């Protein structure tokens with residue numbers, strides 16, 4: 001496999017993945033199909049746009065003719081990062097989530113079948129499992145029990161991918177990762193939002209009492225895991241990806257304030273999100289044991305690097321942040 005179609009490659013994880021993948025494999029070619037929604041930003045890949053092994057196409061995964069045209073060029077592997085990804089937006093209006101995350105994935109799966117691609121990686125999320133109690137971890141066998149329209153749309157796409165494997169033998173594999181953090185994450189998500197608000201000395205809005213627990217992974221560790229799944233993952237399988245790193249939202253916010261040497265008095269508890277899952281945590285034994293992957297980033301170091309990146313790259317987030325948050329005060333995942 002040397003010719004890859006990466007969808008949603010102008011977003012947070014997709015752009016980190018493209019940079020990682022092009023650097024690591026010197027004979028791979030990548031087409032990045034992204035329709036540049038509010039979350040897509042070509043500046044995420046500005047340093048690689050002249051690479052002859054990389055091509056950007058502005059367009060939607062819902063556009064069947066465009067997807068066919070791209071696959072005709074001889075794509076061997078599709079990695080589907082494209083999605084509407086913000087839970088709060090899905091609660092406000094779920095229509096685009098169904099269109100992109102379900103119908104768009106169906107277009108890709110169907111054309112991957114028609115063009116006999118060698119592998120299809122569906123990038124999913126731990127959120128499809130719903131909320132955990134105080135104890136236990138989600139394994140790949142845990143029941144799917146989504147709470148938000150976002151996670152319901154991702155769960156539907158997972159079932160579609162599995163059905164294409166079972167019904168047509170499409171070589172599909174699903175990854176379900178925990179919460180990512182790192183550079184180039186859009187300012188509406190928890191960690192960049194809190195960093196930016198702290199830099200600006202604004203109040204940091206924290207849902208409920210801040211006790212909701214998420215399992216955090218550095219985006220580069222996620223990219224390394226997807227790399228392992230592309231090359232060694234068994235078709236028809238699901239792989240959970242997580243770094244065994246549970247933190248409450250309040251702990252994360254306090255870490256950020258400590259790194260930036262700001263006062264906890266900036267924390268502002270706000271009304272909880274409807275259907276807010278209490279805890280996510282992933283059992284990563286399957287990918288560790290079968291694919292030899294393990295996370296490299298230690299959370300405190302990864303978070304410090306991320307804070308430094310936002311401090312040094314104000315030009316990257318300032319305009320988007322201003323547009324989003326001048327009149328609102330929302331927080332995230």
Ligand SMILES: NC(=O)c1ccc[n+]([C@@H]2O[C@H](COP(=O)([O-])OP(=O)(O)OC[C@H]3O[C@@H](n4cnc5c(N)ncnc54)[C@H](O)[C@@H]3O)[C@@H](O)[C@H]2O)c1
Pocket residue numbers: 007008009010011012013014033034035036037038039040041059060061062080081082083084085086100104123124125126154176177178179180181186
């Ligand atoms: N961020 C996380 O913590 C996390 C965790 C687990 C899984 N995921 C999954 O990883 C994937 C990427 O997440 P992200 O955080 O980078 O999201 P993001 O919102 O930063 O990026 C999504 C990208 O998809 C593009 N896109 C949206 N609709 C499209 C369409 N119809 N056609 C082509 N491109 C389209 C957007 O323009 C954007 O560039 C998503 O599938 C998400 O569900 C994210």
